[in-house]
Amino acid sequence: VAPSPAAAARRGCPIDHAALSAHKAPTGCPVSHRAADFDPFSDGYQQNPPDYVRWSREQEPVFYSPQLGYWVVTRFDDIKAIFRDNISFSPSIALEKITPTGPEANAVLAQYGFALNRTLVNEDEPAHMPRRRALMDPFTPEHLAHHEPLVRRLAREYVDRFIDDGRADLVDQMLWEVPLTVALHFLGVPEEDMDKLREYSIAHTVNTWGRPKPEEQVAVAHAVGNFWQLAGKVLEKMRQNPEADGWMQYGIRKQKEMPEVVTDSYLHSMMMAGIVAAHETTANATANAVKLLLQHPHVWREICEDPSLIPNAVEECLRHNGSVAAWRRLATVDCEVGGVPILAGSKLLIVTSSANHDEGHFADADLLDIRRDNASDHLTFGYGSHQCMGKNLARMEMQVFLEEFTRRLPHMKLAPQSFSYVPNTSFRGPEHLWVEWDPAQNPERRDAAVREGERSPVRIGEPSGHAISRPVRVEAATPAADGVLHLRLVAPDGTSLPRWAPGSHIDVECGDSGLSRQYSLCGDPADARAFEIAVLDDPDSRGGSAWVHANVKPGDRLRIRGPRNHFRLDEGAQRLVFVAGGIGITPVMAMARRAREMGTPYELHYCGRKREGMAFIDALQALHGEHLKLHVSEEGSRLDLQTLLATPQEGTQVYACGPLRMLQALEAACVHWPEDTLRVEHFESTLGTLDPSKEQAFEVELKDSGLTLPVRADQTLLAALRAANIDVQSDCEEGLCGSCEVRVLQGPVDHRDMVLTRSEREAGQRMMSCCSRACGGQKLVLAL
Ligand code: FMN
Structure with a gap:
């Protein structure tokens, strides 16, 4: 095994320069000045990780950090490829201390018998997938729905406590405690240990992902040791009553069936790691989201006025400013990342928050666009077989919190303050979030019913473009030819619209008809004020184009979705x-x-x-x-x-x-x-509706997630994937647009879309999950 780069770095540059120049590394040596200066514990990274590594994302996407002893990876495709391959890139170091502690702190930890070991997040195959599969059921949307009333009740009660004060630190007064209570409830932990657990879990973050000073290390080690012991005691309590509700009790019951899969060491480690995983991530994510939304008052206003925007706003906030800034992997073989050779034994810091701002994947990536159609492609939850199991619990909590705030405190503003973060590479959220408002303007003082509100259904795990529409005003409607109407659409408040690239289209909602139709953008992408489309009055109209021609006039309001682009121009073509x-x-x-x-x-x-x-x-x-x-x-x-x-x-x-x-x-x-x-x-599809009497059921194996699912005859592959908590984008669901494409690794596909070319179909490596199926009921293996 090659020496670890950290060890090699101490002896000099760990880089094989000859190999690099053969691979045309962008700078020749990845230890450029900027790479040498990279310090994830500095305020620059803490305040805004994607901005801090913008230079890397743009110029040097894989670099070696001598300060950290890690390779740092910042682009979307590279990071997704690393997540996809959990054999070459082992998760085993995900919970390892990023700053090794000194002997004194280690002795303290030993005193407590601290033995945090493999859970799920840091477990390798072949142990990981059987365990994950065994423990997954409580995370399905129908099981999670049982927790929604508790989340709503807690959110409401906590807001009651401060709504008349006109000022609150949302982190201290709500966002820390509510997700903790939900996490404990989900895990099945008694509530009496909450305060201690809160104190200890911060110490655990600093211990694992932070850089405590030598004099702090001992205090941190005591707290972590206590956390470990308390976790053990709580687990013992749970073992006395294994039939109780809770994910840990579920694990205890599973241990009886499969003791070699759900081990004692796993249960004790998970008791501790699970609290952090379920609690801190959600607390931070919500604090980040509220901060981000209040920093964009027009966006805040929009979600206050139209709460149906909240599910996608949550997704966009997780993308733009999520609570997990970076994650870690260990290279187990000599390999390449983004063309840079990486030796076996190298450690990788994969900056997921940077991937989420990669212009190559998210158009106008720094813009907060709550109608972004691919927001849920973000890597904040990771991807593949180790993707966050609790992602839909987090989504549900965040949706409920935002509903509560926007309904009861729409006039809330950020108070002037500077934000501080617990210095660490991975978990990120402001330590305090001060907001203020005029209590005399509280809507429920005028109408008590506001407190209860109307329940908008929480949308769990369904990243569909259909929920996100954007209002526009028709600035001009002029004929562009016989039967062709040219529309110029602008933002109602005259602000700029999201940037787009040639080949993009928008979806136009045709009034109350329930129809929506795609129209390509035909104007100048440099014109940020307007989207231009041209609509042909189709003589065989199914209603869409006929509606546009009969109804749309200058001054009208329309609702659109997008832009999205499935017809990209390769700017490198000669x-x-x-x-x-x-x-x-x-x-x-x-x-x-x-x-x-x-x-x-x-x-x-x-x-x-x-x-x-x-x-x-x-x-x-x-x-x-x-x-x-x-x-x-x-x-x-x-x-x-x-x-x-x-x-x-x-x-x-x-x-x-x-x-x-x-x-x-x-x-x-x-x-x-x-x-x-x-x-x-293609503008038109020949796809009819699904006819179950003519279809065959089939099975799909999801390689990246380690699952096998049945697809019934009356169900599309897309529907089956969504039911199993797998996030797949979709748009037209007619086989036209290409949004729901999935990669096929094995098995014969019956292609029914209009997107793939003949050679692409023959190659059999891609399929559209909204319409295409397996040939003759055979099994397909997908890279999902
Ligand atoms: N139809 C147009 O008239 N102009 C367009 O620019 C246009 N762009 C499209 C882009 C895409 C990606 C797709 C899938 C379709 C496009 N269409 C366009 C077709 C319309 O979406 C729609 O099918 C057509 O207006 C007929 O709808 P109707 O039968 O409801 O009248």
């Missing part, structure tokens, strides 16, 4: 060919504008039946000049795809949108081109 048919011009014109801006050689082919029906011809001619080729069939100028695509050219990419027939012809014309040359977007 040459671009764009082909648009009819209304398919909308995404393509935003792309062609970008190609022109970047100076990439491009040509834009725009086909239509007759000129009057083709939108934006004049504007396109003005902007693209000779790059634009019009093909108007009534005028006898059809596009000859065979000639256009006769000779494959290295580095060329073809982007196309238009009628199904045109896209099929293009696919045929591109067969002799390199794979992935052609990228298309």
